[in-house]
Ligand SMILES: Cc1cc2nc3c(=O)[nH]c(=O)nc-3n(C[C@H](O)[C@H](O)[C@H](O)COP(=O)(O)OP(=O)(O)OC[C@H]3O[C@@H](n4cnc5c(N)ncnc54)[C@H](O)[C@@H]3O)c2cc1C
């Protein structure tokens with residue numbers, strides 16, 4: 001079947017089987033391998049992308065369901081070589097270790113901050129509930145999202161914990 | 166993890182979708198895909214034809230009908246959870262939707278899909294039972310209304326015929342002195358994930374006593390069920406904590422409680438009573 005959609009602002013199309021999952025279309029047809037496949041069973045969130053402003057699991061959506069949609073993957077975040085504030089937050093606050101969960105975690109955080117520009121720690125933890133991380137224990141991920149939120153509100157991010165006296 | 170091959174159609178009109186279901190007895194309706202696609206990927210289900218209702222117009226609204234609220238087939242869990250109308254008039258359903266899965270799941274999964282899927286441990290079906298919802302099902306031969314109490318039949322089995330589409334869940338608005346609530350223990354602790362056990366309650370208070378009550382439990386048997394004995398014990402009582410605890414002792418009366426990976430029969434019975442009491446107390450508090 002023919003399918004076309006906008007991915008990271010670029011109009012793309014392809015010929016797919018109906019059973020092709022969106023994540024495979026992104027990774028294998030478009031070669032956008034930033035979006036990861038973790039569990040493949042809808043539980044880990046590694047495959048999270050933004051569709052029409054909402055975080056969704058690209059492993060639990062058919063490519064044909066995304067016909068005409070506006071898709072953003074982690075590759076679409078940085079602008080002119082400038083990291084997105086959420087990417088910068090993960091960098092600055094050590095929000096990753098192995099990095100496997102990171103693209104999904106970042107897309108989840110980006111959409112969370114679009115819905116709520118000043119989430120509490122509790123709201124951040126609940127907001128990334130669908131993204132599993134086997135390395136960090138989540139602590140620095142929460143700090144990374146707080147950093148990004150502050151940046152996006154035009155505020156000075158709280159100092160890193162290791163810089164506090 | 167690919168599903169088996171299938172044909173896919175995404176009609177833009179309801180009549181077209183219903184005709185496809187008539188002509189293809191092995192077809193499956195696809196809404197949010199949060200239950201159907203995992204089942205197809207695990208190859209527990211392999212329909213020959215998938216009818217995606219996601220492009221049908223007019224199914225995506227939450228409508229205030231005066232005495233009732235209609236939730237269309239494409240209304241997502243996140244929209245039910247954040248609707249101020251449903252929060253005020255059918256709080257149990259808004260809470261159940263807010264605790265369904267995670268953000269990604271709530272952005273795609275639909276309230277109607279949750280009803281049609283009829284999982285034994287699902288959240289929104291018990292809220293629909295306690296609120297006395299009506300399910301509106303369309304087929305090529307017309308529209309019929311099914312009371313929530315008659316809708317959940319067995320494990321993952323609803324009263325829908327294979328050629329029917331659930332176009333709407335309709336809930337009555339809470340009247341004066343009425344309130345509803347839902348509470349559960351999630352499989353991943355707190356409110357996360359499907360219910361190990363949970364309960365929804367809808368109550369009305371008048372002149373210092375409970376004048377009407379409806380309570381339903383999930384996660385304990387083969388389907389979400391009304392706990393009639395709890396409601397009976399509540400009506401006419403003063404709604405005190407002692408009265409609620411005594412009524413909640415009947416939470417699984419007449420239910421064949423089954424163990425699963427998440428709890429033994431004994432544990433489930435205990436949880437059903439605890440969450441029945443919590444849901445009833447919260448509903449009474451909301452009723453004022
Ligand atoms: C990670 C994860 C966590 C989850 N956690 C929870 C949870 O905590 N609590 C909970 O209750 N659920 C949970 N779910 C299930 C989720 O809520 C589903 O969204 C819901 O069960 C089905 O809705 P859907 O729109 O996605 O339906 P689909 O997956 O598209 O369809 C499910 C079934 O219903 C049928 N169907 C759907 N819509 C209609 C309709 N309008 N008319 C006729 N038939 C229809 C389909 O044919 C199919 O058989 C979870 C799912 C996932 C992936």
Ligand code: FES
Nearest residue numbers: 038039040045059
């Ligand atoms: S790969 Fe999609 S949720 Fe794990």
Ligand code: FES
Nearest residue numbers: 097098133134135
């Ligand atoms: S950084 Fe390794 S899984 Fe999250």
